Amino acid sequence: MLSAMFTLLNLALLHGALAQTSMGPTVDxxxxxxxxxxxxxxxVAYLGIPYAEPPVGDLRFHATVPLNxxxxxxxxNLSGKAVVSATYYPDFCIQGTTGHGSMDAGGAxxxxxxKVNIYAPYGAKAGNNLPVLFYIHGGGYxxxxxxxxxFDSWINQSPNVIIVSVYYRLDSFGFLSTPEFTDPAYGDFNAGIKDQIQALKWLRGLHMIANEGEQLFSxxxxxxxxxxxxxxxVQQQPLFQFYASYAGCGTGPVAEQMTCLRGATISALARAQDAAVQGRFSGSYNAFHPVLDGVLITGHPTSKFQRNEFVHVPLIVGATSNETRSDGESIPLALKGFFPSLTDADIREFLxxxxxxxFNSPSQQLQVATGEPELICGRQAMGSPSSLHSNTWTYRYNTPNPTSGTDVVEHAxxxxxMFDGTNTGFNGSATFMPQTPAEAAFASELIAYWLSFVRTGNPNIYKLDKSPNPQNLTNVSGSYxxxxxxxxxxxxxxxxxxAQACEN
Structure with a gap:
């Protein structure tokens, strides 16, 4: 249900002792x-710290194994390194294609x-019990x-929190499924979600509707x-069979197919997962996403929220003004493409x-008619039930990405x-563009709301002081x-x- 999620927990900094050595800042x-x-x-940034065993070889497609x-x-000790460098970004998890353009191959x-990246205040000490923001990145899984x-600039602005950003398995590597996975000897459902959970357990720190057995966030x-x-x-089984066949592992019982897939090269698997979303697979469910496994995820998130089957914690939930993940000329085709189980009668009701x-134009009609059920209505689906039990805030982000060349406030x-002018590309790439003073001031205001929520459960307690002072570029708020x-x-x-027809 979540494209990106911050989770909050209280943690003695890494359960370890920080120090300043001649080499630089360290944590034991x-x-x-x-x-x-x-x-x-x-x-201080500690980059690429492992939280689980590498999911390679026999561990490919299996649930996360705690770090040894x-x-x-x-x-x-064998390498003779008393101190392990955590000063550079680690390899990111294998990417899938965005599905746009012949040059957009996944697999990097x-x-x-x-691993996790950890951003902390310089000089923080174990026992400070600083609040932790745990960031689960978006990208459609x-x-x-x-x-x-x-997040370096976030800590620089507010050096009283810790921020942890998690890497988790994506696409087929994180979300391959077939009914036989009910026997974990073959594989495990929702491995990418289990990665996130293991990272939180490593931190001791979370998902709002997952059946995890313990609360890992506040x-x-x-x-x-x-x-x-x-x-x-069962609905994902045709995709599994296409994927296995495309990777050269399509024959024999599932046990043999999984053995073959675990021995396949990354490039073979990357080509297979890309092919599914680039038109070579004719089934309705062509993407590797979380599944209803009946154990970790026991129901559709929207329905569980309406039934009060979620963790009651303070919540901020929002969307951009012009969200959508669909394009094309036809609302019925767009809705059916995103929600394969919708009937013709359902679609007529939507229309x-x-x-x-x-609407101002047919294109705006398409954007709203797809963007609301796909994304924007998450504010109401989560926010309304949450507000009955916990402090809850919703927002609408209404400033376009200035590099987009349009006034449309698109997804993300x-x-x-909020992240230094980032524009993400395919295969883990990104470019960073300079921000104007006004843009930097607005970014600081947004970050202050988020970090106030991290510190207190309320975005308004430590919101940015807009009164004129040398630190503020403007005394005009960008929010209302x-x-x-x-x-x-x-x-x-x-x-x-x-929700049942949309399966969300």
Missing amino acids: VGYATYLGSQSYPNT TTRVSEEA GSEDCL VRGNPRNWP GAIAQSVFRTPLPTP RLYPVDE AENWM MERRPATEAVRCAFAISK
């Missing part, structure tokens, strides 16, 4: 000492990617490289909720809510503002209060009522 976590880099005078700290310690990255969303920020269908393993004469537009349009509330109520 008991089984290893890591060397960080000082990115600002008040900020004895192995890490012995390898450090590494399987040995279960298919792509994403935490290097493209750095608050959540859900940005641009990706209301993608969560199919069953009645979006008459063209209520706020990332450019508004009421949700009544028509949007009605349309989203309908979309929420269709």
Whole structure:
């Protein structure tokens, strides 16, 4: 359900002791000492620290295995390195294609990617019990490289939190499924989600509807909720068979196919997962996403929220103004492509809510008619039930990415503002563009809201002081209060009522 999620927990810094050595800042976590880099005078980044065993060889397609700290310690000793460098970004997890353009092939990255980047105040000490923001990057479960969303400037602005950004398995490497995975001897459902959970357990720190057996977080920020269908393993089985066949592993029982897939090259698997979304697979469910496994994920997230089957913690949930993950000329085709289980009758009901004469253009009609059920209605689907139990805030981000050349505030537009002018590309790439003083001031305001929520569970306690002073470039706020349009509330109520048909 989540495109990107921040989770909050309280943690004695890495459960370890920080020190300043002649080499630079270090942290001793008991089984290893890591060397960080000082990115600002008040900020230290520890990059690429492992939280689990590498999911390679026989561990490919299996659930996350907790880190063997004895192995890490012995390898450090054998190498003669009393201090392990954590001063450079690690290899990101193997990427899938965005599906746009013949030059956009996936496959870059590494399987040995279960790492975290940790950003901390310089001079923080164990026992400070600083609040932790845990960042799960977006990318539709298919792509994403935490290097493209750095947090050094966040700590520089507010050196009283710790921020942890997690790498987790993506696309087929994280979400391959077939009904036979009910027997873990073959493989495990939702391995990419289990990576995130293991990272939180390593931190001791979380998902709002997952059946994890313990609460690993104390608050959540859900940005641009990706209301993608969560199919069953049976519905994903044709995709599994296509993938196995395309990778050269299509014959024999599942046990033999899985043995073959675990021995296949990364390039063979990358080509197979790309082919599924680039038109070579004719099935309805052509992407490797989380599935309803009946154990970790026991129901559609929207329905579970309406049934009060979620963790009650403070929540911020929002979207950009012009969200959509669909394009094309036909609303019915776009809706059916995104939500394969919708019937023709369901689609006719949707269309009645979006008459063209209520919009400035057919393109705006398409954007709203797809963007609301796909993303925007996540505010209402999560926010309304949450507000009955916990402090809850919703937002609409309404500033376009200035490099887009349009006034349309597209999906993920706020990332450019909040992460140093980042624009992500395919295969883990990104470019960073300079920000104007006004843009930097607005970014600081947004970051202050988020980090106030991290510190207190309320975004307004430590919001940026806009009174004139040498630190502030402007005393004009970029945010304001508004009421949700009544028509949007009605349309989203309908979309929420269709959670079972939309499978989200």
